[in-house]
Amino acid sequence: MTDKIYTEKNDLRAFFKAFRTSLSKEEKTRLDRRIAERFLTLPQYREAKTVLFYVSLPLEINTFSLMEQAFSDGKTVAAPRCVPGTREMEFYILRSIHDLAPGAFGVSEPKVESCEKLTDLSCGLCIVPALGFARDGYRLGYGKGYYDRFLARFLGDTAGLVYDACLKDRLPHDKFDCRVQQIVTENQIIKID
Numbered sequence: 001m002t003d004k005i006y007t008e009k010n011d012l013r014a015f016f017k018a019f020r021t022s023l024s025k026e027e028k029t030r031l032d033r034r035i036a037e038r039f040l041t042l043p044q045y046r047e048a049k050t051v052l053f054y055v056s057l058p059l060e061i062n063t064f065s066l067m068e069q070a071f072s073d074g075k076t077v078a079a080p081r082c083v084p085g086t087r088e089m090e091f092y093i094l095r096s097i098h099d100l101a102p103g104a105f106g107v108s109e110p111k112v113e114s115c116e117k118l119t120d121l122s123c124g125l126c127i128v129p130a131l132g133f134a135r136d137g138y139r140l141g142y143g144k145g146y147y148d149r150f151l152a153r154f155l156g157d158t159a160g161l162v163y164d165a166c167l168k169d170r171l172p173h174d175k176f177d178c179r180v181q182q183i184v185t186e187n188q189i190i191k192i193d
Contacts, residue, residue: 005172012140016131016166020059032062034186035161040069042125042182042189044157050076050124052091052156055100055108060129061161067097078118081109082146089146091118124156128180133162134171137179137192151178159184 023031039045051070056063070077078091082104092110094100103109128147130139139160141147151158158180164187183190 005174008172009140009143012168012171013131013143016140017059019163019165020131029062031163031186032065035061035163035184036066036069038186038189039066039127039159039161039184042159042184044125044159044182048075048123048125048157050078050118050120050156052078052080052118052124052126052154054127054129055079056129057107061163063127063161064097066127067094071096076124078124079108079110080146080150081112087145087149089150092116093118121153122155126151126154126156126158128158128160130160130162130166132166132168132171133160133180133183134168134173135183135190136170137181137183138171138173138177139180140171145176148176148178157181161185164188 045051053063053067054060067077077094079094079100080089080091082089092112092115094110094115099111099115100108101111128139128151130141132140160180160183162183162185164185167183167185179192181192183192
């Protein structure tokens with residue numbers, strides 16, 4: 001990655017984090033609810049037997065209510081775990097939210113001793129986290145590359161959740177960055193060609 005792209009990505013990360021931090025609790029809850037409502041209308045969600053969720057942090061769009069809905073809808077729900085000593089992650093099947101415990105980077109992860117590893121990466125719907133997205137499906141994450149490595153081998157559908165204010169016409173990206181197939185905001189669903 002060139003110094004210019006690196007600097008541009010860091011500046012954008014700071015911008016997206018500042019916007020998210022500026023949201024009141026009430027406004028964040030309202031926006032998250034609207035994004036969740038739109039997400040649940042996706043044909044890819046309705047048709048998926050398995051949904052791979054990121055486990056949200058306070059600054060991220062809340063995925064806990066979406067996971068609970070997926071359990072209610074009879075979906076197989078999976079969440080990621082960072083593999084110690086690597087830049088890889090694996091998904092594990094959850095029976096409930098209580099199968100999560102504090103893990104890497106302060107993010108809750110599946111309890112591997114009681115959860116089954118998801119081995120079929122040929123289908124399903126993966127919800128991809130990001131600080132921001134571009135309209136062409138590229139994302140700006142936290143810079144560790146875990147999701148890009150995972151998405152390079154995942155063959156199912158992908159969707160990103162983002163606030164309209166964190167949606168740009170373009171974002172800097174390099175050859176390792178993977179795009180999502182659709183983006184859901186509080187006001188729109190963008191399908192990527």
